[in-house]
Amino acid sequence: MSWTDLKSDLSNSGYVATDQLSMALHISLSLGRPLLLEGPAGVGKTQVAKTLSEIKNTKLIRLQCYEGLDASSAIYEWNYQRQLLAISASKENSEPNEEEIFSDKYLLRRPLLDAISQEQSPVLLIDEVDRADEEFEAYLLEILSDFQVSIPELGTINAISKPHVILTANGARDLSDALRRRCIYSFVEYPDKAAELAILSKHHPHLNAHLAAQIVGFVQALREEELEKVPGVAEMLDWAATISGLGINDLSDDPVSLHATLVCLLKTQADQASIPTEIAQKLVGKAA
Amino acid sequence: MPLPTKFPTRSETVSERIVDFMEHLRSQGLRLGVAETHLALETLSEINMTNPDEVKLALKSVCASDADQYAKFDDLFKAFWFNHTRKIERHDPADKPANKSHWSNLSQNDDGMISSGVGKQDLPDDESNEGEEASQSGEGRLVASEIYNINKADLREFMKPEDQEKAKLVAEKLARAIRDRRSRRRRSALKGAALDLRKIARKSISTGGVPFKLAKRYKPDRPVHLVAILDVSGSMTVYSRIFLSFLKGLVSADQRTDAYLFHTQLVKISDALRDPDSFRSINQLSMMAQGFGGGTKIGKNIEMFNKQYAAHSVSSRSVVIILSDGYDTDPPEVISNALARLKKKGCKLIWLNPLKGWKDYQPVASGMAAALPHLDLFAPATTLNDLSALEPHLGRL
Numbered sequence: 001m002s003w004t005d006l007k008s009d010l011s012n013s014g015y016v017a018t019d020q021l022s023m024a025l026h027i028s029l030s031l032g033r034p035l036l037l038e039g040p041a042g043v044g045k046t047q048v049a050k051t052l053s054e055i056k057n058t059k060l061i062r063l064q065c066y067e068g069l070d071a072s073s074a075i076y077e078w079n080y081q082r083q084l085l086a087i088s089a090s091k092e093n094s095e096p097n098e099e100e101i102f103s104d105k106y107l108l109r110r111p112l113l114d115a116i117s118q119e120q121s122p123v124l125l126i127d128e129v130d131r132a133d134e135e136f137e138a139y140l141l142e143i144l145s146d147f148q149v150s151i152p153e154l155g156t157i158n159a160i161s162k163p164h165v166i167l168t169a170n171g172a173r174d175l176s177d178a179l180r181r182r183c184i185y186s187f188v189e190y191p192d193k194a195a196e197l198a199i200l201s202k203h204h205p206h207l208n209a210h211l212a213a214q215i216v217g218f219v220q221a222l223r224e225e226e227l228e229k230v231p232g233v234a235e236m237l238d239w240a241a242t243i244s245g246l247g248i249n250d251l252s253d254d255p256v257s258l259h260a261t262l263v264c265l266l267k268t269q270a271d272q273a274s275i276p277t278e279i280a281q282k283l284v285g286k287a288a
Numbered sequence: 289m290p291l292p293t294k295f296p297t298r299s300e301t302v303s304e305r306i307v308d309f310m311e312h313l314r315s316q317g318l319r320l321g322v323a324e325t326h327l328a329l330e331t332l333s334e335i336n337m338t339n340p341d342e343v344k345l346a347l348k349s350v351c352a353s354d355a356d357q358y359a360k361f362d363d364l365f366k367a368f369w370f371n372h373t374r375k376i377e378r379h380d381p382a383d384k385p386a387n388k389s390h391w392s393n394l395s396q397n398d399d400g401m402i403s404s405g406v407g408k409q410d411l412p413d414d415e416s417n418e419g420e421e422a423s424q425s426g427e428g429r430l431v432a433s434e435i436y437n438i439n440k441a442d443l444r445e446f447m448k449p450e451d452q453e454k455a456k457l458v459a460e461k462l463a464r465a466i467r468d469r470r471s472r473r474r475r476s477a478l479k480g481a482a483l484d485l486r487k488i489a490r491k492s493i494s495t496g497g498v499p500f501k502l503a504k505r506y507k508p509d510r511p512v513h514l515v516a517i518l519d520v521s522g523s524m525t526v527y528s529r530i531f532l533s534f535l536k537g538l539v540s541a542d543q544r545t546d547a548y549l550f551h552t553q554l555v556k557i558s559d560a561l562r563d564p565d566s567f568r569s570i571n572q573l574s575m576m577a578q579g580f581g582g583g584t585k586i587g588k589n590i591e592m593f594n595k596q597y598a599a600h601s602v603s604s605r606s607v608v609i610i611l612s613d614g615y616d617t618d619p620p621e622v623i624s625n626a627l628a629r630l631k632k633k634g635c636k637l638i639w640l641n642p643l644k645g646w647k648d649y650q651p652v653a654s655g656m657a658a659a660l661p662h663l664d665l666f667a668p669a670t671t672l673n674d675l676s677a678l679e680p681h682l683g684r685l
Contacts, residue, residue, distance in 0.1 A: 002335070002336075003335065003342075003345075019341075019345055020345050020348065020349065023335075023342070023345035023346055023348075023349055024345075024348075024349035026334070026335075027331050027334060027335075027346055027349055027350065028349075030334045031327070031330055031331065031334065033327075038354070038355060068478045068479060070479075080495075080500045081495070081500075084495065084496070084498060133479075177319060177353070180353040180354065181319075181321075181323070181324070181353065183353075184349045184350060185349055185350075185352055185353050185354070185358065186349050186358075187352075187355050187358040187359075
């Protein structure tokens with residue numbers, strides 16, 4: 001499969017990818033390397049993983065990173081309660097069997113261990129890796145390079161199949177060079193006008209061409225404004241759904257309800273205050 | 289076997305050309321090792337190598353590893369493969385001025401030494417050059433070493449932007465030294481060095497006395513809150529620019545730091561100092577300071593500070609830094625009372641006096657003498673070196 005095939009596959013599943021992103025994904029798949037996606041929030045980094053699992057028809061295993069995420073909630077944990085129950089139950093009959101207690105039955109598989117013990121290669125999405133602590137990042141390196149997990153009581157567990165790993169980050173913290181080195185890298189930016197139009201028509205094919213162009217133009221113009229939180233692609237799609245749901249056929253028709261729908265795009269109070277009705281209308285004018 | 293490529297013929301094989309390209313990228317600051325070269329070659333076998341666009345896309349995702357490199361990769365690629373190498377060399381100094389001057393400094397080391405013997409030089413390059421020389425000789429502390437050559441100059445002579453920049457850096461380091469404090473008590477938390485036995489015992493009740501969840505404890509940060517008060521009266525105007533840069537450094541190191549200046553009135557300037565355009569804000573503030581530069585009413589202004597700001601901005605975790613020469617037109621009791629009242633807040637008081645560094649200086653000015661008993665630290669601020677030498681003292685406060 002070449003990268004252009006991959007691009008059209010992605011597009012058929014509803015994801016409009018740039019050449020660069022499709023190439024990065026293609027390389028990462030064919031070389032079995034993790035793919036690190038960086039970029040502002042709302043440009044569709046997470047969606048890449050979801051779409052990929054659809055194309056490959058495999059399971060998507062997602063590990064959402066957060067501050068304080070540790071090995072026990074990312075890799076594995078012993079089911080202590082169950083172990084304890086087993087111990088107290090066996091007390092009456094015989095001595096508790098230690099090997100029995102530290103067996104697979106009492107192991108709680110967390111996403112990372114789960115991902116390497118699948119029959120068919122899953123897509124492993126490590127979302128917002130920059131939110132996790134540095135210690136966890138170091139642990140992640142080990143797993144990403146060897147695809148094995150060592151559990152002291154059970155020994156080393158090797159990967160049955162190698163997962164396709166996709167990491168996303170949006171700059172909450174600088175990632176270490178070591179992690180970057182192991183990954184294929186792609187920076188995902190806000191789509192340009194043509195790409196965004198393509199995305200919109202993929203998701204809302206019934207929208208008429210004029211309105212779609214207006215919507216995309218408006219959102220693109222809005223991104224140029226000084227906002228605290230720039231609207232992403234997902235917001236744009238929400239907004240388009242709202243507009244078509246309200247039966248608006250032209251953005252310049254009804255300034256008041258247009259302004260009311262901006263709640264889909266502007267997510268902070270300051271941003272909403274900075275785009276009053278007049279500016280919204282000016283942006284519509286620019287978009288047209 | 290040489291492969292038929294349309295690459296310019298300098299090296300023979302694809303691998304050699306890729307090695308050259310990697311070398312080119314390395315020279316432009318990308319951190320690439322042998323493993324990356326290998327990966328790049330592997331990548332090329334996955335794609336159609338004869339299509340330059342495809343090769344560019346592929347190598348970009350392999351070689352670039354952060355947003356900056358990602359942005360400049362296209363130019364680097366073009367420069368190498370399409371024989372515009374000369375162009376990129378001309379680009380280089382503009383791209384990385386810091387790097388460039390660093391190298392030129394190193395190579396000019398000897399010249400710099402000689403010219404320093406001949407006379408006073410004005411080139412900023414030469415100054416930083418000497419600074420490096422000093423730091424190599426192992427003299428002084430980390431702050432002091434970088435600004436070694438200008439340490440002898442009185443702060444009055446500093447009017448150049450570079451010097452202001454240095455004052456700012458010194459201040460940032462000082463602010464960090466003062467601020468980073470740990471609490472003595474421990475608090476339970478998800479992560480931490482010590483076990484929280486009380487919590488473990490409490491939680492183990494629900495599991496029949498077996499401790500499953502190990503609670504931890506750590507010492508939380510208790511950052512010190514800095515308040516800087518700068519005297520910009522007539523006698524201090526010569527120092528005001530450099531001290532303003534110093535204040536700017538303090539303020540930009542931490543959001544909670546407050547800065548004030550006074551002449552005959554007290555003005556809060558922390559917000560103005562946080563203006564991202566440093567020279568604009570410093571120029572503005574200096575003008576403001578000069579405009580007033582009349583008589584000094586230190587005592588009255590500190591009293592005003594007590595009334596207006598101290599209630600909510602000074603606590604027992606504050607360090608109040610006063611930058612003044614101590615020449616007061618008020619009777620000495622005023623300053624003494626004001627400082628005593630401020631001291632009751634439990635804060636630490638530091639007085640930095642630019643005159644103290646002078647030979648045979650005695651704090652005989654009545655205001656200064658009256659202030660002395662209330663101070664935790666009375667230190668000179670005559671040279672930048674004096675300021676950076678404060679670091680160990682401030683750490684102990």
